[in-house]
Amino acid sequence: MLVNPAHLKGIRGRKSDPSDAAFLARAGASGMVMGSFVPEREIRELRDLTRRRTQLITARGQEAQRLEKELEDTGMKLSSVLSDITGASGRAIINALIGGERDPQALADLAIRRARSKIPALVEALDGTFTGHHAFMCRHYLDEIDHLAADTDSDLRQQLGLTSSTPNASTLGRLLARLDGDALDDAVGTWLARYAADPVDEPGDTLVGLAVDGKSVRGSRTDGTTVRLLAAALHACQTVIAQRQIAAKSNEIPAFAPLLDRIDLRGVVVTADAMHTQRAHAEHVITPDGHYLLVVKGNRKKLRKQPLRLPWKQVPLQVRTTGAGHGRREVRRLKVCTVRPGLLFPHAVQAMEIKRRRTHRKTGKIETKTVYAITSLPPEQASPTQLAELIRNHRSVKPCTTSET
Known part of the structure; x- marks a missing residue:
């Protein structure tokens, strides 16, 4: 497995030359690092x-x-x-x-x-x-x-x-200007999705994560407006396999269904931020035998009250992970609670409480944040450790696909 060295910086463990191979083998086997995309x-x-x-x-x-x-x-x-x-x-x-x-x-x-x-x-x-x-x-x-x-x-x-x-650069520019942008995105996304899969991996308990998030096109800001895209990126290799332009006077919500229409969602877990915690989006993902993991925030006030009322104090801590980067150290704690059939959201099976405690190294300032999420994955299909990995991978893909959400 080929690993990006930047992904190893925040992982604790011995990384001296004699123990590099053994450390990388353990990190890869435990899912602590993701393999890089290696084309044919x-x-x-x-x-x-x-x-x-x-x-x-x-x-x-x-x-x-x-x-x-x-x-x-x-x-x-x-x-x-x-x-x-x-x-x-x-x-x-x-x-x-x-x-x-x-x-x-x-x-x-x-x-x-x-x-x-x-x-x-x-x-x-x-x-x-x-x-x-x-x-x-x-x-x-x-x-x-x-x-x-x-x-x-x-x-x-x-x-x-x-x-x-x-061909001259201007010739290529005129050629690209005549192409259908959506058709080109679909063709490139299909090609990337085919080659991003590791042929060595065999089907098993691994969950295929697909992050959906918005991004601003670099260098597109003119007259106070910016071209924004909604992108779908694979967790494993952080490869964007589909994207759709967001209308100038709209947001990401109308672009969600067209973005996923050309992607085979069977066995795929779609992860998204609170903006996409919509009933129609959940149905759109579930219909082709996919699953979702969505964040619940204040934009859905009634829905957010439901996980808040769950007996989290009686739920034991199931996953604790640590990480370091950007001048701070973060401790993440995850609790999972089965909510079927009590949660008023289509196909929701489990709710999660994620507590993040960040300590800034220079100032010593401590920040604590609690986030709630829901998923259609049943307990027998997704353990708390796998859910924590999906959430962590979504956050690691997000900086590559978004500038603001």
Whole structure:
């Protein structure tokens, strides 16, 4: 199992090099950590190729920056006139400089196509002192750029299947603009859901958690409005497998059913915040043989009064977990109580009381918070430990899928 090191920071235990393997084995077997998403071999190889091509393109750009700096050392501001000094006009001028030409007018006359309209500016920009040392360094940078370009454009392009020219960014943008956004989300989500499942895992007592929460699209804030999406992410690998845009003058509630319509919910436990503790949402999840775990807060006042009245003082503590992160230490206590048929909510079987006690390391300030939740999972299908894991995993997925709820 491949584990993200960031998930191990808040887990207590020995983590020295000699005991790493044993510690990771125990943590994985007990469900303390989640395995990272590992795609199939073809996807991993494609990812290596694209990353290598990106590295070569970045290195070529760095060499072009060094070439520009070398020209600026001579007093020439070629980059202030030409957008790309390694283009056809820029190369012709630099090669002439390396060959011994120093007359600004003669150098500017080497410009071709649209750059010829900038000849007066080029004459002014090419007035400088170009020495033999500058010629040697510029030749070295040009050779390195050509070498990187050859590696990028031949071998890697062939491996990537790019037999023709690479599409321009504007071409790709126009293509994506013509696609149906919802259809694209469905296709990508279906693909991710298929590959996010670990083929090594065998069906058993493991509950498949699916977190539903809202998120704001980064960089979408314009005129005081922000594009918001409702996303569904798998607990195990924190992979978003479906999302729907939320209408500008609406909230997450109308987007809940369309979001889950294309997902197979059989054997899946949908976890969500208090906004989605709605009767219609519960029925929508239960109908295709799914289950829910929903938080109960003040937005459902009558429903919240019901778990508050349960005899929690007589219920023994069933799960106690600790964690550390973001400069604080947290102790979580969970109690579970069977409520069927007393709770007035569709298919609710168990209620949970979660008490969180946070201690800030720097200030020593202590915060205590009590949260209630309900689930359709019966006791024989979900133990208190499994319920605690579902709640913890939902909270760990939430920072990746939401900025405000």
